[in-house]
Amino acid sequence: MALESTTLLAVSPLPALSPADQEHCADLLRRGSKSFSSAAWLLPSRLRPLVISFYAFCRVADDAIDEGDDPEFALALLHRRVDAVYRARPYDDPVDRALMWVVQEAGIPRRLIDTLLEGLAWDLEPVRFERLEQTLAYSARVASVVGVIMTLIMGVREPSTLARACDLGAAMQLTNIARDVGEDIRMGRLYLPAEWLREEGIDPEAFMRDPKPTPGVRRAIARLLAEADVLYTRARIGICELPRDCQPAIRASSLIYADIGRVIAQRGHDSITGRASTSVWRKLRLLARAWMESVPVDATVLRAPPLPEVAFLIDAVCPSPSPAMGAG
Numbered sequence: 001m002a003l004e005s006t007t008l009l010a011v012s013p014l015p016a017l018s019p020a021d022q023e024h025c026a027d028l029l030r031r032g033s034k035s036f037s038s039a040a041w042l043l044p045s046r047l048r049p050l051v052i053s054f055y056a057f058c059r060v061a062d063d064a065i066d067e068g069d070d071p072e073f074a075l076a077l078l079h080r081r082v083d084a085v086y087r088a089r090p091y092d093d094p095v096d097r098a099l100m101w102v103v104q105e106a107g108i109p110r111r112l113i114d115t116l117l118e119g120l121a122w123d124l125e126p127v128r129f130e131r132l133e134q135t136l137a138y139s140a141r142v143a144s145v146v147g148v149i150m151t152l153i154m155g156v157r158e159p160s161t162l163a164r165a166c167d168l169g170a171a172m173q174l175t176n177i178a179r180d181v182g183e184d185i186r187m188g189r190l191y192l193p194a195e196w197l198r199e200e201g202i203d204p205e206a207f208m209r210d211p212k213p214t215p216g217v218r219r220a221i222a223r224l225l226a227e228a229d230v231l232y233t234r235a236r237i238g239i240c241e242l243p244r245d246c247q248p249a250i251r252a253s254s255l256i257y258a259d260i261g262r263v264i265a266q267r268g269h270d271s272i273t274g275r276a277s278t279s280v281w282r283k284l285r286l287l288a289r290a291w292m293e294s295v296p297v298d299a300t301v302l303r304a305p306p307l308p309e310v311a312f313l314i315d316a317v318c319p320s321p322s323p324a325m326g327a328g
Helices: 017-030 034-044 048-067 071-086 094-106 108-120 132-153 158-179 179-186 194-199 203-207 213-238 247-266 282-293 311-318
Strands: none
Touching: 017 048, 034 247, 048 071, 048 094, 048 108, 048 132, 071 094, 071 108, 071 158, 094 132, 108 132, 108 311, 132 158, 132 311, 158 179, 158 213, 158 311, 194 203, 194 213, 213 247, 247 282, 282 311
């Protein structure tokens, strides 16, 4: 793989990750992230070591920012660790060696890993998003980029499929935001577009001081979920372009996350006084549906241009893909 070191690792093929390093990464997920661990085990066994290694890095990065005494120093250290990975001289840490292995095996451009760290940096500052476009730009950095990297791990680099992976990541993040409005506000963060609140006659600053599930707030939450539903619909077309043995796992993730929106709606779109969740039995039903469901491929939707806020992620993988995606 003769690629520039600023983009991808340019080294001779790596041996398989050692069993000890693989077990270390798997243990991190078992102890620290049930959702990541479950997602990894739904995918085919041939991909699990790569997925677990990537998720372990995500887990370590999140914990370094959330649990450390100096988040800015932790972020700077993460950048140095990634620098070392892309120089093929990783820190003496199982997670760093695992990330280097994933980067080479899946051909992950440096811009994508930097974007993950950029998303962490956004949360170091007080969050006040004025418009939906800002919320989507944030979603690109904390969720859509994960969808792109996962698609590369599955061996797919088509711009149209990457665009739909970005849709799914953004949809999931919008669902997260709709579910966690109350929790986020108590942490000083407003991801819900402030202009939507103003349109409902709500002062965002007053809402931050005293969050209540007023009818206007509920309508704003419903509006965000409607945006997510559009993206879920587009994303399901792209799932059909993934390897057949990967489709059920990704479809299950899409269905389960979208179902959180159904629960929020059942609660009257009140995400202030409680947190919506999907029951275990409901998840099992959706998982069964994911294995049986077949979605006809709609070429028009598949080739629809990516959201403007995520286009840079696709450009990082496939230079200048966007104009061709809508052609023909």
